[in-house]
Structure formats: C-alpha cells, structure tokens
Amino acid sequence: xxxxxxxxxxxxxxxxxxxxxxxxxxxxxxxxxxxxxxxxxxxxxxxxxxxxxxxxxxxxxxxxxxxxxxxxxxxxxxxxxxxxxxxxxxxxxxxxxxxxxxxxxxxxxxxxxxxxxxxxxxxxxxxxxxxxxxxxxxxxxxxxxxxxxxxxxxxxxxxxxxxxxxxxxxxxxxxxxxxxxxxxxxxxxxxxxxxxxxxxxxxxxxxxxxxxxxxxxxxxxxxxxxxxxxxxxxxxxxxxxxxxxxxxxxxxxxxxxxxxxxxxxxxxxx
Amino acid sequence: xxxxxxxxxxxxxxxxxxxxxxxxxxxxxxxxxxxxxxxxxxxxxxxxxxxxxxxxxxxxxxxxxxxxxxxxxxxxxxxxxxxxxxxxxxxxxxxxxxxxxxxxxxxxxxxxxxxxxxxxxxxxxxxxxxxxxxxxxxxxxxxxxxxxxxxxxxxxxxxxxxxxxxxxxxxxxxxxxxxxxxxxxxxxxxxxxxxxxxxxxxxxxxxxxxxxxxxxxxxxxxxxxxxxxxxxxxxxxxxxxxxxxxxxxxxxxxxxxxxxxxxxxxxxxx
Numbered sequence: 001x002x003x004x005x006x007x008x009x010x011x012x013x014x015x016x017x018x019x020x021x022x023x024x025x026x027x028x029x030x031x032x033x034x035x036x037x038x039x040x041x042x043x044x045x046x047x048x049x050x051x052x053x054x055x056x057x058x059x060x061x062x063x064x065x066x067x068x069x070x071x072x073x074x075x076x077x078x079x080x081x082x083x084x085x086x087x088x089x090x091x092x093x094x095x096x097x098x099x100x101x102x103x104x105x106x107x108x109x110x111x112x113x114x115x116x117x118x119x120x121x122x123x124x125x126x127x128x129x130x131x132x133x134x135x136x137x138x139x140x141x142x143x144x145x146x147x148x149x150x151x152x153x154x155x156x157x158x159x160x161x162x163x164x165x166x167x168x169x170x171x172x173x174x175x176x177x178x179x180x181x182x183x184x185x186x187x188x189x190x191x192x193x194x195x196x197x198x199x200x201x202x203x204x205x206x207x208x209x210x211x212x213x214x215x216x217x218x219x220x221x222x223x224x225x226x227x228x229x230x231x232x233x234x235x236x237x238x239x240x241x242x243x244x245x246x247x248x249x250x251x252x253x254x255x256x257x258x259x260x261x262x263x264x265x266x267x268x269x270x
Numbered sequence: 271x272x273x274x275x276x277x278x279x280x281x282x283x284x285x286x287x288x289x290x291x292x293x294x295x296x297x298x299x300x301x302x303x304x305x306x307x308x309x310x311x312x313x314x315x316x317x318x319x320x321x322x323x324x325x326x327x328x329x330x331x332x333x334x335x336x337x338x339x340x341x342x343x344x345x346x347x348x349x350x351x352x353x354x355x356x357x358x359x360x361x362x363x364x365x366x367x368x369x370x371x372x373x374x375x376x377x378x379x380x381x382x383x384x385x386x387x388x389x390x391x392x393x394x395x396x397x398x399x400x401x402x403x404x405x406x407x408x409x410x411x412x413x414x415x416x417x418x419x420x421x422x423x424x425x426x427x428x429x430x431x432x433x434x435x436x437x438x439x440x441x442x443x444x445x446x447x448x449x450x451x452x453x454x455x456x457x458x459x460x461x462x463x464x465x466x467x468x469x470x471x472x473x474x475x476x477x478x479x480x481x482x483x484x485x486x487x488x489x490x491x492x493x494x495x496x497x498x499x500x501x502x503x504x505x506x507x508x509x510x511x512x513x514x515x516x517x518x519x520x521x522x523x524x525x526x527x528x529x530x531x532x533x534x535x536x537x538x539x540x
Contacts, residue, residue, distance in 0.1 A: 023371070063371045066378035073343040096391065097364050098418045098483075101293070101333045108336035121366065123393045123413060125420020143393060148368045150395020153441060157427065157434055164427055164434065171423060213368075 002179030003117065003139035007204050008230050010056050010088055017221065017264040019057035019090070019206065020257060021237030022047065022079060023064050028242050030249050040068065040075035045082055047241060050254035054261035057088035057233050059206070060115075080113045088233070090206070091115035094143065096128050103131040110138050117141060119184055119206070122168055129175060136178040139204070144168050145196065147186025147209030165192075169200050182206060185224070187215025187234065194223030205232045210260070211239030217260075221267035229270035236260050272449030273387065273409035277474050278500050280326050280358055287491065287534040289327035289360070289476065290527060291507030292317065292349060293334050298512050300519050310338065310345035315352055317511060320524035324531035327358035327503050329476070330385075350383045358503070360476070361385035364413060366398050373401040380408050387411060389454055389476070392438055399445060406448040409474070414438050415466065417456025417479030435462075436469060443470050452476060455494070457485025457504065464493030475502045480530070481509030491537035499540035506530050 011017060022044055026034060029043045036042045048058070060083075065076035083089045091109040095118065096102060109118045117139030120132055132140045145155055145165040155165040162170075172181050183200065185193050187209035196205070205224050209215035217234070224232040240260065244252035281287060292314055296304060299313045306312045318328070335346035353359045361379040365388065366372060379388045387409030390402055402410045415425055415435040425435040432440075442451050453470065455463050457479035466475070475494050479485035487504070494502040510530065514522035 061367075061371055061374075063365070063367060063374035063378065067374040067382065069378070069382040070340070070343055070347060072378075072382075073340055077340060094365065094367050094391070095333070097331075097333060098416070101331055104331075104333035104337040108333065108339070108342075112337065112339040112342075121364070121391045121393055123391055123424055124416050124418060125423030125425070127418050127420040128416075129420075146368070146394050146398075148394060148397050150397040150399075153395030154393055154434065154438065155395070157429060157437060159427060159429055164424065167427060168424065 002136045004179045004204055006137065007088055007139070010086065011230055011233070013086065014056045015265065016054055016056040016261045017225070017232060017234050017268060018055050018257060018261040019059050019233040019235040020051050020055045020240055021059045021061060021092070021235045022241070023061045023237040024241065025064060028245060030245055030247060032247065038075055038078065040065065040072060041078045044075070044079045046250040047253050048082060050250040051240065051257035052084055054257040055087055057090055058083055059090040059092045059235050061092045077113060080115060088116050089114070090117045090119065090141070092119045094119050094121050096121040096124050098124065099127045099131060102128050106131045110135065119143065122172070133175060133178060133180060136180050139180050139182060141182040141184050141206040142168065142172045144172070144183040145185045145189055145192055147188045147213050147215060151186065166199060169196055173200050173203065176203065184208065187217065187220035188213060190216050190219035190223050193220055197223060197226065201226060203231070206235065207232055208235040210234050211236035217263055218267040221264055225268055225270060227270060229268045234264055272406045274449045274474055276407065277358060277409065280356065281500055283356065284326045285535065286324055286326040286531045287502060287504050287538060288325050288527060288531045289329050289503040289505040290321050290325045290510055291329045291331060291362070291505045292511070293331045293507040294511065295334060298515060300515055300517060302517065308345055308348065310335065310342060311348045314345070314349045316520040317523050318352060320520040321510065321527035322354055324527040325357055327360055328353055329360040329362045329505050331362045347383060350385060358386050359384070360387045360389065360411070362389045364389050364391050366391040366394050368394065369397045369401060372398050376401045380405065389413065392442070403445060403448060403450060406450050409450050409452060411452040411454050411476040412438065412442045414442070414453040415455045415459055415462055417458045417483050417485060421456065439466055439470050442473065446473065454478065457487065457490035458483060460486050460489035460493050463490055467493060467496065471496060473501070476505065477502055478505040480504050481506030487533055488537045491534055495538055495540060497540060499538045504534055
C-alpha cells in the first residue's frame with residue numbers, strides 16, 4: 001500500500017492528526033526514572049502507553065539518542081520496536097547525502113529501525129534522495145519550509161518567480177511517483193502553509209511547531225489539511241513529553257496529548 | 271587553538287592534503303574479515319594502520335555504520351577512538367536541525383564520538399547551525415557545492431546576482447567568527463571551486479570527489495588550495511579502501527593512499 005494511503009487510513013481510524021515527538025532529554029525527565037537501566041526507553045515506554053490512544057504518528061528525533069552514544073542508539077532501537085503497529089512511525093533524521101551514502105541511511109532507518117517514514121534534507125538533489133524512495137510503503141517527508149527563524153536565510157531565497165522552498169515543493173511533487181513523498185512545513189508560517197497546500201494538493205505534510213514553538217494550531221489545521229481534512233499531521237514534542245516532571249508525568253502527557261488531539265479535531269472542520 | 275590553524279599545522283606536519291574516507295561496506299571487504307567479531311572496526315583498524323603516514327585527515331561517514339544498527343554504532347565509536355591524534359578526525363554526518371536538536375547532534379559528534387570536525391547541512395539557517403559553532407577548536411564543514419549530479423537541482427538556484435551555493439558560502443563566512451567554519455565543495459566542479467576560493471579566501475575546503483567520483487585532481491588542487499597551498503583537504507574513500515579485496519587489502523590501501531598523497535603534493539605547487 002502506498003504510504004500516503006496508509007497515512008489517510010491511520011488518520012481516519014485513529015480520528016487524530018496528532019504526531020507525538022519523542023525528543024527525550026535525560027535532564028528533563030523525572031528524577032526517579034534517571035537511575036533505571038535504560039532511562040530513555042523507560043520514559044518513552046511510559047509516554048507511548050499514555051498517549052497511544054490519541055496519536056496518529058510518533059516522530060522519534062534521532063539526535064536525542066545519538067547524543068547518548070551507544071546507550072542512546074539502543075534506546076532508539078527499543079523505542080521503534082515498542083511503537084504500536086497502528087500508527088505511523090517516523091524517524092526524524094533529516095538525512096541526505098550522495099546516492100551510495102543515502103542508500104545506507106535508508107537501510108538504517110527502514111531496515112534497522114523499522115521506521116515507516118523518515119525526514120530527508122533535499123539540498124543535494126535528485127540522486128541523493130532516490131534511495132529513500134524505492135519502497136512505496138515507506139514515506140519520506142522532505143524539509144521544505146521549516147518552523148525555525150533561520151528558515152528565512154536560504155529557504156526564502158528567490159529567483160524572482162518562486163522561492164527555494166516552493167521550488168523544493170514542486171520538485172518533491174515530481175519525485176512522488178510512488179505516492180510516498182511529503183513535505184515538512186512549519187505551523188509557524190500558516191500563510192505559506194496554505195500556499196503550499198494549493199501548490200501540492202496531494203502531498204502529505206508533517207507540520208512541526210504547534211507546541212513549544214508557538215505556531216498557530218487552528219489556522220495551520222485549516223490551511224494545512226487537504227479538502228477532506230487529511231494529508232497533514234501536526235507534531236508536538238516538548239509540550240506533551242514534559243507536561244509534568246513529577247511522578248505523574250505519563251498521565252500529564254496523556255492529558256496533553258488528548259487535549260492537543262481534540263484541539264486538532266475541532267479545528268479540522270472539513 | 272582555532273580549528274583552521276590546527277588544520278594548517280596538520281597539513282604542514284604531515285605534508286599531506288589527503289583525507290581518507292572510511293565508507294566501510296561489509297560486502298566489499300575481504301571475506302576472511304567478515305567473520306570477525308567486529309568486522310567494520312577490524313577493517314578500519316587495518317586501513318588506518320596502513321594509511322596513517324599519508325593522511326592529514328580521516329572522514330568517517332556515519333551512514334555506513336548506522337546501516338548496521340547497534341553493532342555499527344559500536345564500530346563507529348571504536349573507529350574514532352582508534353584514529354591517531356595527529357590527524358583531523360571528521361564525522362561526515364551532514365546533520366542540521368532546529369537549535370535544540372542541533373545541540374544534541376553537536377554533543378553526539380564532538381563529545382560522544384570525539385570528532386574534531388563535522389559536516390553540516392545549512393538549509394535550516396543560522397539558528398540551526400549555531401550549536402555546532404560554540405567551540406573554536408571544533409570545525410564545521412558546511413555543504414555548499416556538492417560533488418554529485420543532483421547538486422544542480424537546488425544549489426545552482428539563482429536570484430540573478432548569485433547562486434544558492436554562493437550565498438551559502440558568503441553566509442558561512444559570516445558564521446566564521448571563531449575560525450572554525452569551512453565548506454564542502456566537490457572536485458567534480460573545479461571551475462566553481464576556484465570561484466569559491468576567491469569568494470572566501472580564508473575558509474578551509476573539504477573536497478570530495480577525487481577518487482571513484484572521477485573529479486579532476488590536479489585542477490581542483492590548483493584552484494582549491496589558498497595562496498600558501500593550504501586550507502583544502504581532498505577526500506578519497508572507495509579508491510583507497512577497496513583498492514584490493516584480497517588478503518593484501520591493507521597494503522594495497524596504503525599504496526593507493528601514498529600515491530594519492532603524492533599526486534596531491536605534486537599538484538600543490540604554491
């Protein structure tokens with residue numbers, strides 16, 4: 001099944017546009033957990049158990065695991081194995097390199113980690129992204145218009161007719177021959193999000209920035225989803241994971257996930 | 271000591287512009303090695319021992335280790351620990367993300383792996399690269415004009431005055447307040463390499479593409495080094511690592527490294 005059709009199915013089945021971002025930080029988790037044998041995984045397991053009813057997807061940010069070396073990589077692998085099968089499991093890795101190297105990154109995320117989708121940086125062009133696109137059931141979200149301030153530095157570079165991020169979007173549309181391509185577009189730019197939706201009506205969007213980054217949830221749902229209220233998932237990481245740093249952290253994360261899922265559904269009136 | 275000054279010192283001391291790329295692939299190594307407990311590291315150790323007299327730098331491509339999961343990450347860590355202290359140890363990771371994530375990637379490469387330098391993708395702009403630039407002794411090579419065919423897709427996008435890769439180069443110059451920034455520019459584009467050298471006379475270049483990718487070694491040395499014959503290192507991976515797949519693979523790699531180092535020195539007439 002093409003990735004995009006599976007994403008539609010998951011959003012419908014789970015009645016959710018929510019992606020929970022597992023940007024797990026040792027220093028922010030409850031003190032009691034830090035002394036466990038695999039604290040990163042112990043924390044993630046509790047968060048997944050508490051938030052799974054409300055999430056259509058999980059986005060595991062590889063940086064937060066690599067920072068802990070071998071132990072971190074083990075926790076990354078265990079986290080992917082623990083994620084339920086009825087959600088989209090995204091490796092937020094932002095990889096991209098020449099063809100023979102991208103082939104190895106694709107193997108790492110799809111085969112070793114078992115991710116359903118990956119985030120890829122498209123700067124190196126067509127031959128650098130092809131190895132990620134070989135399997136129709138594996139999704140690739142390409143960095144297009146990111147949620148941070150620095151997105152203005154290069155992504156808004158313009159040839160007078162279009163900006164770089166628009167050119168990226170059009171190029172991704174061409175790469176989408178197997179129905180497995182999407183875009184990363186930040187909720188911090190709702191207006192541009194609407195324009196991207198018109199430019200690429202069928203591509204799924206992975207939309208970060210609705211939580212701690214302060215993006216406009218309601219507008220970005222109205223403008224980011226397609227005409228059926230599909231093709232977009234909204235990521236929140238810190239606002240859910242660290243809703244509380246007390247013993248009840250998991251229950252607090254569950255409540256935060258439920259509230260975000262409901263706010264997304266309420267905003268999704270199509 | 272600023273990274274750029276240390277690089278100058280290493281190039282002078284080792285009389286070498288050669289960077290050996292450790293893009294290690296299980297299927298290409300001698301059959302006898304594959305049954306060892308940690309074949310990736312066993313292979314790298316033999317290669318490092320054989321090539322160290324001729325190398326100013328080693329570039330370890332993280333993809334090739336991530337592709338083997340936990341075992342691969344262990345080999346990656348062991349390889350960095352084994353590299354000699356008198357060379358530049360580069361993590362070729364092509365990372366880059368929003369600030370709080372890049373901070374974790376910087377921790378992964380500089381603290382966990384102990385790399386002296388890292389390759390970074392600048393597409394997400396200033397705040398995404400700052401966490402990599404905090405220590406003057408740690409170098410950052412930014413993707414600018416890559417060696418592959420796909421580099422034409424976005425890196426040549428132009429606003430009529432300059433191309434994206436030139437804008438990246440000028441921006442990296444601004445980021446270079448601690449003498450720790452450099453550019454990745456492919457030997458497959460010697461003419462543009464010369465123009466980049468003029469645009470950013472002081473930045474060190476990491477130049478891939480002279481080996482299996484077929485770039486023009488002589489021209490790219492003449493045009494890529496600075497007026498003192500410094501500030502550029504030339505990477506070769508496959509042509510050295512897999513010079514032979516027989517039992518004498520390490521000796522063959524040593525000879526290939528020596529020949530490349532000599533060819534680089536011969537071309538570096540400044």
